[in-house]
Every structure is written in C-alpha cells, then in structure tokens.
Amino acid sequence: MIIVNLIGQTDQSLVNIGAYGLYNYAVSRIPVSQASAYINLIPVFTLLLALALLGESLNPLQWLASGLVFGGVWLSQRTPSAAPVAATS
Numbered sequence: 001m002i003i004v005n006l007i008g009q010t011d012q013s014l015v016n017i018g019a020y021g022l023y024n025y026a027v028s029r030i031p032v033s034q035a036s037a038y039i040n041l042i043p044v045f046t047l048l049l050a051l052a053l054l055g056e057s058l059n060p061l062q063w064l065a066s067g068l069v070f071g072g073v074w075l076s077q078r079t080p081s082a083a084p085v086a087a088t089s
Helices: 002-029 030-054 059-076
Strands: none
Touching: 002 030, 030 059
C-alpha cells in the first residue's frame, strides 16, 4: 500500500516537473517580460499532463478554470490594435 502511494506521488511530481520544464523552455525562447504571464499556465499544464499521462479526469469546474486562465493569458499578451484617430475638421 505504501509503495503504491509513493509511486503515485512520484508520477504526480514528474507531471508537475514537466509543466515547469515547459515554462523554462518558453523562457529560453521569448523575453522574460512575456514569459512571466505564462507562469499562470503551469497549473493548467499540470492538469493537462495529468489527464494525458496519468489518466486523471477533470471535472467541469477545472475545465472552466483552465479556459479562464488561457483567456486571461491571451488578453494580457495580445498586441493592442491601433486606436482610431479622431477626425479633425
């Protein structure tokens, strides 16, 4: 029983390390000022890796929260469009 629990904990730790690994990869490819927003995705990628590698299941609230995090990161990282110029007469 204890051995099974230790193996499960090891698997979960590896999934979390994988999420941090993805973040470190991003930091090596883009400026830190941009990558800092993506640190919010680490829990989401931990959930997705647990889903894919460990066979975990996600409830609807976890899916919703993950979508909100992705949306927040997208909003914070999108480039603003040019503001309309007021017509002068």
